[in-house]
Amino acid sequence: MSATESVPPAPARPGGSLTTVAAQMFGADFLKLRRKLSTVIWSLVLALAPLAIFFVVRAIQHSSTPAEHPPAGGLDGFSDGLRLLALFMGPLAAILIGAEAGAGDHAAGVFRDLVVTGRSRLALFAARVPAALALCWSVMLGGFALLLIGTFVFASNMPTPSGTLILEAIGFTLLATGVVCTVAVGLASLTTSRPATITALIGWQLVASPLIANIESLGGARDAVLSQSLAHFSPVALHGHMGSVVSMGAATAILVAALWLAVFLGLGAWRTRTMDA
Amino acid sequence: MARAATVRQSRPMPLNEQDLIIETAGLTKRFGERAAIDRVDLRVPRGCAFGFLGPNGAGKTTMIRMLLGLTHASAGSMRLLGHPLPAERAAALRRVGAIVEEPRFHPHLSGRENLRIVAAARGPEVRARIAPALARVGLAERADEKVKRYSLGMRQRLGVARCLLADPLLLILDEPTNGLDPAGIQEFREMIRTMVEHEGRTVFLSSHLLDEVEKICDAAAIVDRGRIVTQGPIAELAAGGDGVRHELILGVDDVELALSTLAAEDLVYDVRRSDEGLRVVLAGEPQTAAAVNVALVRAGVGVLRLDPVRHSLEQRFLEVTSRLEGGGGQALASAPSDGGSAAEEVTA
Numbered sequence A: 001m002s003a004t005e006s007v008p009p010a011p012a013r014p015g016g017s018l019t020t021v022a023a024q025m026f027g028a029d030f031l032k033l034r035r036k037l038s039t040v041i042w043s044l045v046l047a048l049a050p051l052a053i054f055f056v057v058r059a060i061q062h063s064s065t066p067a068e069h070p071p072a073g074g075l076d077g078f079s080d081g082l083r084l085l086a087l088f089m090g091p092l093a094a095i096l097i098g099a100e101a102g103a104g105d106h107a108a109g110v111f112r113d114l115v116v117t118g119r120s121r122l123a124l125f126a127a128r129v130p131a132a133l134a135l136c137w138s139v140m141l142g143g144f145a146l147l148l149i150g151t152f153v154f155a156s157n158m159p160t161p162s163g164t165l166i167l168e169a170i171g172f173t174l175l176a177t178g179v180v181c182t183v184a185v186g187l188a189s190l191t192t193s194r195p196a197t198i199t200a201l202i203g204w205q206l207v208a209s210p211l212i213a214n215i216e217s218l219g220g221a222r223d224a225v226l227s228q229s230l231a232h233f234s235p236v237a238l239h240g241h242m243g244s245v246v247s248m249g250a251a252t253a254i255l256v257a258a259l260w261l262a263v264f265l266g267l268g269a270w271r272t273r274t275m276d277a
Numbered sequence B: 001m002a003r004a005a006t007v008r009q010s011r012p013m014p015l016n017e018q019d020l021i022i023e024t025a026g027l028t029k030r031f032g033e034r035a036a037i038d039r040v041d042l043r044v045p046r047g048c049a050f051g052f053l054g055p056n057g058a059g060k061t062t063m064i065r066m067l068l069g070l071t072h073a074s075a076g077s078m079r080l081l082g083h084p085l086p087a088e089r090a091a092a093l094r095r096v097g098a099i100v101e102e103p104r105f106h107p108h109l110s111g112r113e114n115l116r117i118v119a120a121a122r123g124p125e126v127r128a129r130i131a132p133a134l135a136r137v138g139l140a141e142r143a144d145e146k147v148k149r150y151s152l153g154m155r156q157r158l159g160v161a162r163c164l165l166a167d168p169l170l171l172i173l174d175e176p177t178n179g180l181d182p183a184g185i186q187e188f189r190e191m192i193r194t195m196v197e198h199e200g201r202t203v204f205l206s207s208h209l210l211d212e213v214e215k216i217c218d219a220a221a222i223v224d225r226g227r228i229v230t231q232g233p234i235a236e237l238a239a240g241g242d243g244v245r246h247e248l249i250l251g252v253d254d255v256e257l258a259l260s261t262l263a264a265e266d267l268v269y270d271v272r273r274s275d276e277g278l279r280v281v282l283a284g285e286p287q288t289a290a291a292v293n294v295a296l297v298r299a300g301v302g303v304l305r306l307d308p309v310r311h312s313l314e315q316r317f318l319e320v321t322s323r324l325e326g327g328g329g330q331a332l333a334s335a336p337s338d339g340g341s342a343a344e345e346v347t348a
Helices: A018-034 A039-063 A073-107 A111-115 A120-153 A163-191 A196-216 A216-224 A227-232 A249-274 B060-067 B088-095 B111-122 B124-136 B152-164 B184-196 B209-217 B234-239 B253-265 B289-296 B313-325 B327-332
Strands: B020-031 B034-040 B043-045 B049-053 B075-080 B083-085 B095-099 B170-176 B202-207 B218-222 B227-233 B247-253 B268-274 B277-282 B303-309
Touching: A018 A039, A018 A073, A018 A120, A018 B124, A039 A073, A039 A120, A073 A163, A073 A196, A073 A227, A111 B111, A120 A163, A163 A196, A163 A249, A163 B075, A196 A216, A196 A227, A196 B020, A196 B060, A216 A227, A216 A249, A227 A249, A249 B253, B020 B202, B034 B060, B034 B075, B034 B227, B034 B268, B049 B060, B049 B209, B060 B075, B060 B170, B060 B184, B075 B088, B083 B088, B083 B247, B095 B234, B111 B184, B124 B152, B124 B227, B152 B184, B170 B227, B184 B202, B184 B209, B202 B209, B209 B234, B209 B268, B218 B234, B218 B253, B218 B313, B227 B234, B247 B289, B253 B268, B253 B277, B253 B289, B277 B289, B289 B303
Parallel strands: B049 B202, B049 B218, B095 B170, B170 B202
Antiparallel strands: B020 B034, B020 B043, B020 B075, B075 B083, B218 B227, B247 B277, B247 B303, B268 B277
């Protein structure tokens, strides 16, 4: 350690506009996430591998028995792949990313060092959400690119999705995974535990949600299942397919998704603001 | 640095509120029924190295966590750099750097990237301080390695660099030399003294290591079981808190003659036999030892040795804590407190 080298003094007043500070904090949180290789790799695996397997298996089936199996790509392949990406495997990747964003500082033990900067705890919490979304959506766009490649490469003589449908499907994918990712950020900030968050949300997404959605006696209560409300926004018909069994109006779907966001963001923010660091 | 190896000289502790960088009144933290911090009145003057000394579990870290807004106080008030907490927390912490317990970082990021994270939270202007801060702690060459490859000593250095990003008027360091090798500890002490003496920063250093506090700090508070037992300049604390008394050990050829000679001297406050020789308590400054020597020689006493007694903070610490062990908190409460002295015996 050098006892004499100097560090530039602080200005009399803190500099930077709110936008600049927010951009820097977003950049810092995004840096933490994108350099976490285990999270990035597993997210990519979850988003890309099932799609790749889906197209390869269907292409093999089609090439072996074309009469029984249609081409892997085309509009049908696009619809099935979209369901897989936006409602099934994509949300799992989103959960991994959201859990890391929400609980990463606590797991590393650096949350207290961020609090000591004097920065508002709510600001520290708020920076996690766009950073998580940025990584989540980057991964999803990678997955969507693979979906388009499979759709067009294996289309054979089948119709392919229009430009409008592709744009709507991108929006749907980003919406569905973004909501789940944000919920994961909130829950992870509440529990301050990545394993607990990942276990709870994957359990909910893969086990509890389909179960509840299929219990018809629950009636309108099934509208509260997040994956069902998100499925409502799909640009391709899902009803009766994996991931969508409950019909609801657009207003209900929006309200349910907004409530999930509000509850988990509220709980995460509350916990971040009040907890002992 | 030679100064770091010597005991700091006693100097008056300013008690003017404007000169206090940390001030607490009746600060209390309870965990259920148990008071981890019990009605603490702490006053840390600006521009010094202040030791917060106590055994493990005494409440040092809890106190620091309250000061930094990491946990809420159950009762009492605090001011940091003149700002009331928690009302003006952001303003108070803007020029505060802290290491609480062991410094922690994102292990998958490099040292430089970890500082970027904190710089982003502190403000855009702070980024320019990352490289100088890394150079200051000797990590410039390894700043781009992942922190998971750093030794504990390197992490301590990186923790100090993180503190420097704030250009801190106040550094709060919790057991800062943990994990440092002897050379690192010595460098660390020098850096602390440089920060205090040449840069005008205040360092609040919590430690259970008496030697560390004695060598680095100008003043200290001794804390035990959530209470500040005593606080003041190191030399006054070591001397007992009721004014500095300088002592000598004398070896003489005629003990009886020396006793009678010294008993008649105004320069001597007290003299008695001890295993080591005659223990003489001077009435005045250390320089009066020479006059004592002259008086003895004039009286025909041969002076074989004359050693100043170095009061040890450790002695004082053990004395204070042993009194507490014996339920002697009241003994401290009734101990005379010198109104003009900065060494205060405090009980809650």
